[in-house]
């Protein structure tokens with residue numbers, strides 16, 4: 001198969017949630033020397049975007065979203081070590097979680113991979129993370145940045161709830177807070193009082209580095 005054929009086939013098989021085939025194609029593509037980023041950005045992510053669009057139109061239902069998500073996640077497990085170059089020196093600590101009430105984790109996991117690749121130590125709290133759990137993780141790990149992910153308009157208000165909990169505990173100013181997820185915008189991030197927002201994983205890495213540099217320039221180590 002040509003690289004274009006592999007990307008197309010991977011897209012089609014992700015859309016129908018054929019995990020084993022997507023995994024096989026992932027290995028085949030890598031064996032042929034294709035870049036992991038190409039598989040991610042030119043096949044897997046577009047496939048999930050289309051799955052979301054079909055769900056919105058009523059052509060797909062939750063089970064279809066679930067199997068498509070699983071198919072992508074299986075491939076990401078193979079791509080993860082290739083994207084996250086472990087040789088990089090640690091540049092900062094990042095605690096990350098999907099907010100309470102929300103189980104979407106594919107976008108968050110992708111951000112984690114890219115952050116690790118850029119040299120961040122990432123502590124992943126998983127999904128459905130309650131405000132108290134974010135607080136406990138901050139107290140335990142003392143991260144530079146806390147990232148909160150939300151994929152539902154109904155769970156986005158948890159950003160504010162989390163920030164309120166940190167404020168009450170006197171921890172708000174000890175961390176940089178970044179928020180993200182499909183429905184989140186810069187305006188929303190500003191409205192809840194987050195320090196940073198990014199629309200995708202590579203923008204998150206850039207923004208995280210910039211926020212960290214700003215903070216370190218202000219606070220002498």
Ligand code: B12
Pocket residue numbers: 045048049051052053055056062063065066068069070101102103104105106107108110111146147148149150151152153154178179180181182183196197198199200201202204
């Ligand atoms: C797969 C999927 C699921 C899977 C999730 C599997 C999993 N393990 O994640 C399952 C089937 C479980 C699911 C369930 C539901 N889902 Co759903 N799901 C999706 C789908 C198709 C893809 C999401 C995804 O992973 N995309 C791929 C990644 C790579 O997305 P991304 O946005 O590009 O990610 C980037 C950024 O967001 C950013 N980012 C992400 N996190 C963070 C964090 C920080 C700090 C930063 C800075 C950046 C950042 O970086 C990421 C990487 O580049 C979307 C459609 C869509 N277009 O988003 C719907 C979607 C999010 N789901 C939706 C809905 C409605 C639901 C359900 C309520 C359905 C139902 N009736 O039960 C449930 C809710 C369950 C719950 N309580 O959470 C709606 C939400 C609508 C809304 N406006 O709120 C969407 C938009 C579908 C649609 N078009 O209607 N879903």
